[in-house]
Amino acid sequence: MKNILITGGTGYIGSHTCVELIESGYNPIIIDNLSNSKRKIVDRIEKITGKKIIFEKCDISDKKNIERIIKEFNCEAVIHFAGFKAVGESQTNPLMYYKNNVSGTINLLDAMKSAGLKKIVFSSSATVYGKPKFLPLTEDHPVSPENIYGKTKLAVENILRDIFIADPDWRICILRYFNPVGAHNSGLIGDDPKGIPNNLMPFISQVAVGRRSHLNIWGNDYNTNDGTGVRDYIHVIDLAQGHIKAIEKINSLKGAVINLGTGRGYSVLEMIQSFEKASAKKIKYEFRPRRDGDIEINYADPSKAKEIFNWEAKLDINEMCKDIWRWQSMNPKGV
Ligand code: NAD
Numbered sequence: 001m002k003n004i005l006i007t008g009g010t011g012y013i014g015s016h017t018c019v020e021l022i023e024s025g026y027n028p029i030i031i032d033n034l035s036n037s038k039r040k041i042v043d044r045i046e047k048i049t050g051k052k053i054i055f056e057k058c059d060i061s062d063k064k065n066i067e068r069i070i071k072e073f074n075c076e077a078v079i080h081f082a083g084f085k086a087v088g089e090s091q092t093n094p095l096m097y098y099k100n101n102v103s104g105t106i107n108l109l110d111a112m113k114s115a116g117l118k119k120i121v122f123s124s125s126a127t128v129y130g131k132p133k134f135l136p137l138t139e140d141h142p143v144s145p146e147n148i149y150g151k152t153k154l155a156v157e158n159i160l161r162d163i164f165i166a167d168p169d170w171r172i173c174i175l176r177y178f179n180p181v182g183a184h185n186s187g188l189i190g191d192d193p194k195g196i197p198n199n200l201m202p203f204i205s206q207v208a209v210g211r212r213s214h215l216n217i218w219g220n221d222y223n224t225n226d227g228t229g230v231r232d233y234i235h236v237i238d239l240a241q242g243h244i245k246a247i248e249k250i251n252s253l254k255g256a257v258i259n260l261g262t263g264r265g266y267s268v269l270e271m272i273q274s275f276e277k278a279s280a281k282k283i284k285y286e287f288r289p290r291r292d293g294d295i296e297i298n299y300a301d302p303s304k305a306k307e308i309f310n311w312e313a314k315l316d317i318n319e320m321c322k323d324i325w326r327w328q329s330m331n332p333k334g335v
C-alpha cells in the first residue's frame with residue numbers, strides 16, 4: 001500500500017482524487033487547513049470508500065509538521081492541490097495569493113526536500129495560457145496569464161522546472177486542468193463553494209435548488225455558435241483519474257506538463273440545456289455584459305495525456321450534469 005500525501009485533500013478536486021486513489025489501492029494522507037473546505041468531507045470519503053482516512057489539519061506553510069508527516073507515514077509522493085483559486089479575489093488581494101500559492105508551495109517543497117521526498121504532482125490551470133493564439137490549446141502554446149491567480153500558477157510551474165534543473169533526481173508532473181465540473185455519483189461529495197459561486201456550474205445548480213433567483217450569462221455577443229462563451233468542461237472523476245495515471249508514471253516524469261481536458265468545448269447555453277434535461281428544472285437566466293478578463297473560447301488538445309498516460313476523459317456533459325444535480329439536490333445547502 002503506497003502512502004501519498006495529498007495537500008488540499010478535503011477540497012473539491014482533492015476529495016474526489018482521494019476516493020479514486022483508494023479505489024486504485026493507494027492510501028491518501030490528507031493535509032488541509034480547512035480554509036475552503038470542511039472536516040466533514042473526511043467522513044464522506046470514508047463513507048464512500050469504507051476506509052479509515054488519515055487526516056491532519058495542517059497549513060502548507062508549516063514546514064516542520066509536513067516534514068514529520070512525510071516521514072511518519074513514509075509518503076512516496078505528493079499531490080499538491082492546496083491553494084486559493086478565486087480569480088476576482090486574486091486581483092484585489094495579490095499578496096494573499098502570492099503568499100499562499102507561491103510561498104506556501106516553496107515551504108512544501110522545502111519540507112519535501114528535508115524529508116528526502118522528491119516526487120510531486122502539481123495542480124496547475126489552463127488559465128496560464130491566457131488568451132488563445134490558436135486552438136486547441138497544446139502544452140507548448142505560449143503562456144501569458146491575464147490574472148494574478150494564473151500568475152501564481154505559472155510562478156510555481158517555473159519554480160518546479162528550476163528545481164529539476166538543479167537536481168535531476170526530482171520527479172515532477174504539472175497538470176493543467178481545464179474546467180472541472182461534476183461530482184461523485186454517490187452524491188456525497190461535490191463542488192461546494194463558499195458564498196456566491198464564481199463558476200458557471202455551481203451557480204446553475206444553486207439556481208435549480210432555489211438558492212439563487214437566476215443566472216447572469218456574461219456576454220451573448222461572442223463569436224461562437226450561440227454568442228455565449230465556450231469552455232472545455234471535464235468531469236471531476238475523469239480529472240481525478242488523470243492524477244492516478246500521473247502517480248503511476250511519476251518515476252518517468254521529469255517536469256512533464258500535461259493538459260487534462262476533453263478536447264471539446266460547450267457554450268453556456270448548451271450547458272444550461274444539458275443541466276435542464278438532467279434535473280428536469282428550468283434555469284432562469286438573463287444576458288449581461290461580458291465579464292472582465294473572460295475569453296471567448298478555450299479547449300484542450302488532450303493528446304499528450306493520451307500518449308503519456310493512456311488516459312482520456314470518458315464522461316460526457318450529460319453525466320456531468322446528472323452528477324452535479326444529484327450532489328446539489330442531496331446537499332441543497334452544501335455539506
Ligand atoms: P478547493 O478550494 O476546493 O480546494 C483547495 C483546498 O486547499 C481547500 O480544501 C483549502 O482548504 C486548502 N488550502 C488552501 N490553502 C491551504 C494552505 N495554505 N494549507 C493547507 N490547505 C490549504 O479548490 P479545488 O477546486 O479543489 O482546486 C484544487 C487545486 O486545483 C487548486 O490548486 C486550484 O488552483 C487548482 N485548479 C482548480 C480548478 C477548478 O476549476 N476547480 C481549475 C484549475 C486548477
Ligand code: UD1
Nearest residue numbers: 087125127198199200203216217218229230231268293294
Ligand atoms: C474561471 C477563471 C479561470 C479558472 C477557472 C476554473 C475567470 C476570468 N477565469 O474560468 O482562471 O481557471 O474559472 O476555476 O474567472 N459564466 C456565466 N455566468 C456565471 C459564471 C460563468 O455566464 O455566473 C460563463 C463565463 O463567462 C464563461 C463560462 O460561463 O463563459 C465558464 O465560466 P467559469 O466557470 O467561471 O470558468 P472560466 O471562465 O473558464
